[in-house]
Amino acid sequence: AQKVTQAQTEISVVEKEDVTLDCVYETRDTTYYLFWYKQPPSGELVFLIRRNSFDEQNEISGRYSWNFQKSTSSFNFTITASQVVDSAVYFCALGTSYDKVIFGPGTSLSVIP
Amino acid sequence: EADIYQTPRYLVIGTGKKITLECSQTMGHDKMYWYQQDPGMELHLIHYSYGVNSTEKGDLSSESTVSRIRTEHFPLTLESARPSHTSQYLCATRQGLNEAFFGQGTRLTVV
Numbered sequence: 275a276q277k278v279t280q281a282q283t284e285i286s287v288v289e290k291e292d293v294t295l296d297c298v299y300e301t302r303d304t305t306y307y308l309f310w311y312k313q314p315p316s317g318e319l320v321f322l323i324r325r326n327s328f329d330e331q332n333e334i335s336g337r338y339s340w341n342f343q344k345s346t347s348s349f350n351f352t353i354t355a356s357q358v359v360d361s362a363v364y365f366c367a368l369g370t371s372y373d374k375v376i377f378g379p380g381t382s383l384s385v386i387p
Numbered sequence: 388e389a390d391i392y393q394t395p396r397y398l399v400i401g402t403g404k405k406i407t408l409e410c411s412q413t414m415g416h417d418k419m420y421w422y423q424q425d426p427g428m429e430l431h432l433i434h435y436s437y438g439v440n441s442t443e444k445g446d447l448s449s450e451s452t453v454s455r456i457r458t459e460h461f462p463l464t465l466e467s468a469r470p471s472h473t474s475q476y477l478c479a480t481r482q483g484l485n486e487a488f489f490g491q492g493t494r495l496t497v498v
Contacts, residue, residue: 309486317426319477319489326484363427367487373418373437374445375479375487377430 276301278368278378286384287356295351295381297366303327307369308342308349313380314362325349356385390414393478393490400468400497408463408493410478416488418481419461421445421453423474424492430477436461468497 277300287293299308310322323333325342333340337354353360366378390413400406410419417438422430422445432445436455450472451465465472475494479487 305484307484307486311489313427317475317494318491319479321486321488324486365430369481369484369487373481373484374432374435375420375481376432376446377422379429380427382427 276303276368276370276374276376278366278376280364280366280378280381282381283379284382284384286386289358289385289387290355292352292354293356293383295353295364295366295383297349297351297378299347299349299366299368301368301370303370309367309369309375310340310349310351311365311367311377312362313365319365322351353383356383358385358387361385391478391480391488391490393476393493395493396491397494398496400495402467402469402497404468406465406468406495408476408478408495410461410463410490411459412461412480413459414480414482415458416480416482417458418487419455420479420481420487421451421461421463422477422479423447423449424477425474434463468495470497473497 279298306327308325312320339352341350363380365380369375394409421434424430431447433449434453477492478490481487
């Protein structure tokens with residue numbers, strides 16, 4: 275079965291705090307891709323990052339960083355020094371050999387000024 | 388990056404009407420998807436296509452139907468709209484196993 279779990283439904287932080295969004299996935303495939311998307315209040319889905327199952331290197335892009343650990347089936351997302359513009363719903367997603375892209379339930383992040 | 392166009396952006400329609408939500412792309416991506424999403428909530432896959440003349444039902448049962456006669460078009464049709472169909476419908480494309488790119492969505496309200 276393919277499944278993505280985001281246990282945190284809602285998170286509130288004060289501006290400039292660091293915040294980590296958790297993502298745990300399930301798949302029996304050996305080849306798969308993981309993604310993070312941002313959905314601001316305007317509603318469009320913005321692609322943030324892709325990671326394939328053979329690449330466990332962590333990645334940093336500005337204030338964003340991602341930690342992929344196959345041993346725990348996790349692909350967590352950290353925002354450093356959060357800003358009000360980071361307020362959005364963040365989705366973790368799994369792409370498998372069956373060609374579906376399955377999304378987690380999302381984590382709503384509110385950054386309070 | 389894919390260019391994906393969804394029309395209309397907003398639609399308010401009466402119960403029992405037939406509607407077609409349009410989705411078109413200009414990048415020639417082989418895979419296309421329709422997701423249904425209530426505001427801020429989970430995305431549910433309702434239809435997908437691997438290519439021309441291929442369509443599959445997604446994980447969430449839907450009364451809608453789709454067609455893929457041309458690579459660039461993936462319209463979704465509801466024969467008889469009901470208030471329970473009120474939602475946002477998101478179209479996406481994907482090339483190979485890469486990330487999916489999304490259109491801006493159609494917000495459907497059935498009154």
